[in-house]
Amino acid sequence: MSSEVVVVVENYGNIENPEQQNNQQPNPKGKKLSWQVLPRNDSLEMESRSYPRSSHGSKGPSPSRSVIMHLAFQSIGIIYGDIGTSPLYVYASTFSDGIKHNDDILGVLSLIIYTLTLVPLIKYIFIVLQATDNGDGGTFALYSLICRYAKVGFIPTQQAEDAQVSNYKLDLPNDNRIKRAARLKSYLENSYFAKLVLLLVTMLGTSMVIGDGVLTPCISVGGIQEADDSLSQDAIVGISIAILICLFMIQRFGTDKVGYSFAPIICVWFAFIGGIGVYNFIKYDPGVIKALNPKYIIDYFRRNKKDAWISLGGVVLAITGTEALFADVGHFTVKSVRISMCTVTYPALLLAYTGQASFLRKHNELVSKTFYKSIPLNAYIVVHAGIAVVFVMTLTSALLVLIMILIWKTNILLVISYVLIIGSVELIYLSSVLYKFKDGGYFPLAFAAVLMAIMYIWNDVYRKKYYYELNHKISREKLKEIATRTNLVRMHGLAIIYSELVQGIPPIFEHYVENIPALHSVVIFVSIKSLPISKVPVEERFLFRQVEHEELNVFRCVVRYGYTDVRNEQEPFDYLLVKRLKEYVGGGFSASPRVVQDDTSGEKLQSGGGDDEFDGVQEGAVEAIEQALRGGIVHLMGESEVVASKGAGIRKRILIDYAYNFLKRNLRQSDKVFDIPHKRMIKVGMTYEL
Incomplete structure (x- = not known):
């Protein structure tokens, strides 16, 4: 029998569709949304200034040259496994119908050189x-x-105080x-369509990256049969699976150890393909x-x-x-990635493709196995390869143009140049990839579409549920009435x-108290915000x-x-929470009385008198928390269920x-995220009609 206590308090209500608000943020019941008044001194920040703040955009001390070089070495083992193994199949895929003219090799090599450069x-x-x-990258980083x-x-x-987090960088030129x-x-803030497109673009980019990670292991390990033709296809598949299992097993040791483990292998690989490229270039046709x-x-x-297209x-x-x-x-770090790319990856790839082109100029008929046939002494290395789509690069360019204009304030001529040069190159490649849609190109898009659908469904309903709660939140007057009831x-x-x-x-708080008229001596309403x-x-x-009434x-x-x-910190979540609460209640406010503003009315309130009186309030509040802790901590989880409103389509x-x-039934529950013991948890249920 589970020790978990479940209290289900049902409530049915309605909420207006937020999407019907003329492309504006929905404004429930005509109330002024809290974030619209936050520039005044109403925020949590005023009473949280006991925590030291770093200046905006603070980056801390720059890493030493030695650290950067170590990171550059590690990055070779993590970042370049995919692009570094492309020479295995590029020429074979490009000349799928064979080489029809010897100078076509020069044309393709030129395309490769300028594509790698651009x-x-x-x-x-x-x-x-x-x-x-x-310091973090990816499609979601651009969106953030x-x-x-x-x-x-x-x-x-x-909230106004969010901008004061030390890495909330907002340096405006x-x-x-x-x-x-x-x-x-x-335009972006006032257009619902623009916001939706931005969100969908981010979802698509993220989904494509995930899809690439899923599809990459499906690529067979090639080259083994070239070294040993006695191996069957089943044996190769078995070897591939064994390699993947090993890769996933060692990932738990972290990027640091994985990077150091694979960096020497990938470095040898780049030295291998670069050296063979130089050999072939000199031996066959330096004229390339x-x-x-x-x-x-x-x-x-x-x-x-x-x-050609x-x-x-x-x-x-x-x-x-x-x-x-x-x-x-x-x-x-950015600098370490630049070093590893410019000094190792880029030169090795140019040499590899140039050497293969030299080899093909003399052996047109071997294009289907260019990489393996161009290797002298039959030396082969097994590597992990995969194929990504060009969608993510195109979406990155689209978001980057917005950042250039909105954040960097880049000269418009440079923005146009970027779009015309790099953007047009990516669009041409994208059009070529889409041409092969029916030949299997649909699969990664279909996979990404499924992931996007999951993201969109969750985002859309979560938004409706959030506005329901915002519509029905409890005012400070109602809170005082509830907390001072005689029963x-x-x-x-x-x-x-x-x-x-x-x-x-x-x-959900009001419904809990109405059904169970009991309240603990100290109550903390916790909301998790990303x-x-x-x-x-x-x-x-x-x-x-502190919510209005100190008593x-x-x-x-x-x-x-x-x-x-x-979110799984080394210390228990509730321990950290109470520790910070005591620091907040007992720390640095004797210089001025507290100023509090209600979320709904916007009215500013002052509480506290002179320094001595306020210090007494602080000590009393800390003591109240200490006494409450001796009585134990209870976690009340709001378990809101959502159903479509009556008459919905x-x-x-x-x-x-x-x-x-x-999706919600298969979501990891909050109590597991914060490692809340079931013996100290109460679930309070509500049902929202959306």
Whole structure:
């Protein structure tokens, strides 16, 4: 029998569809949303200033040269496994129908050289890596940057104090490009369609990266049969599975150890393919150096026309895995990734492709096995390879253009140049890849579509549920009325009530008290908030506010996490929470009385008198918390269920009643995330009609 206590209090209500609000953030019941008044002194921040704050955009001390070189070495073992193994199949995929003209080899080599230079080197290494989110990269990092500079999110959880987190970087240049950025910002904030497109683009980019990770292991380990033709296909599959199992087993040791383990292997690989490239270049045809002239690209398209365009689907394989340069930068540093790319990966790849082109100039008929046949002495190495799609690179470019205009205030001519040069190259490659849609190109897109559907369903219903709670939150007058009822018993102990509502007291509290007229001596309303930044320092994670009436000992706490933060801290969550609460109650406010503003009315209230009186209040509050702790901690989890409102259409019923609730049943529960003991947990249930 489970020791978990479950209290189910049902409530049916209605909520207006937030999407019907003329592309604006929904404004429930005409109330002024809390985030609209936060610039006044109403926020949690005023009473949280006992925590030291770093300046905006503080990066801390720069790593030493030795550290950077170590990180550059490690990055070789983590980032370049995909792009580094592209020479295995690029020429074979490009010339799938054989080589029809010997100079076509020069045209393809020229395409490879300039593609490697424009996309991985210029775009990612020297442009995109400047758009990291406090050192973290990826599609979601770009979206989080945009979310911080413009209110493009769908849920009104913005708070003034969030901008003071030490890595919440908002350095705005002051020049004549600000007007253009302001116009774009205004458009993004006032257009529901633009917000939706941004969200969907981010979901698509994230889904494609996940899909690539799932599809990559499906690529067979090639080259083994070249070394030993006695091996059957089943044996090769078995070897592949064994390699994958080993890879997943060692991942738990962390990026640091995995990087050091694989870096020597990948370094040997790059030295291997680069050295063989030099050997083939000297032995077969040093004249392929002519491919540096882009004229051979034009000649290639003139000779082959549509076939040349189709062959771009093979050329683009030369830059598979490029997104890892940005997505994985959070494990290293921008400078270390630039060093490893410019000094090892880029030169080795150029030499490898150039050497293969030299070999093919003399052996056109061996194009299907270019890599293996061009290796002298039959030396083979087994590696992990995979194929990514060019979608993520194109989406990254689209988001980067927004960042150039909105955040960097880049000169418009440079923005146009970027779009015309790099953007057009990626679109051409994208069109070539889409041409092969029916030949299997649909599979990664279908996989990404499923992931996007899951993300969108969750986001859409969660938003509706959040607005329901925002519509029905408890005012300070109602809270005082509830807490001072004559039939309400104040029990000895401390209660932590969890809610998804960041602004105000959740409606689930009133229903709990109405059905169980008992309240602990100290109550903390906790809401978990995800900030559009990668990490929140632990010392800046908790924000507290005493709710109106000090004698009630009721507090609100917002616990803030970044999107890469891990919530299972070394210390128990409730221990950290209470520790920070005592620091807040007992710390640095004797200089001025507290100023509190209610979320609903916006009225400013002052409490406390002189310094002596306030110090007495502090000591009394700390003592009340200590006494409550001796009575034990109880965790009250809000378990809100959602159902489609009566008369809702079939689409809405499927979306809420089946799709969302199916996902919710398979979601990791909050009590497991925070490791809450079942003996100290009470679940309070409500049902919302959306």
